[in-house]
Amino acid sequence: MPKTTNTPSLVILDMLVGKEWRHLRLTRQEAKAFIRKTPNHRGYQITPIPDEPKR
Incomplete structure (x- = not known):
């Protein structure tokens, strides 16, 4: 059985604040x-x- 790490998965958050994208x-x-x-x-x-x- 492969070991799983307990690292949180990452996401990209694109957020429109005013007229700017973050x-x-x-x-x-x-x-x-x-x-x-x-x-x-x-x-x-x-x-x-x-x-x-x-790898």
């Missing part, structure tokens, strides 16, 4: 917290980053 690389929990802390955003998109294969 492009952030965060964990899923950090992205949710950032969305809650930014009440003046006009929209967002969360894109998962696929895990890199181990």
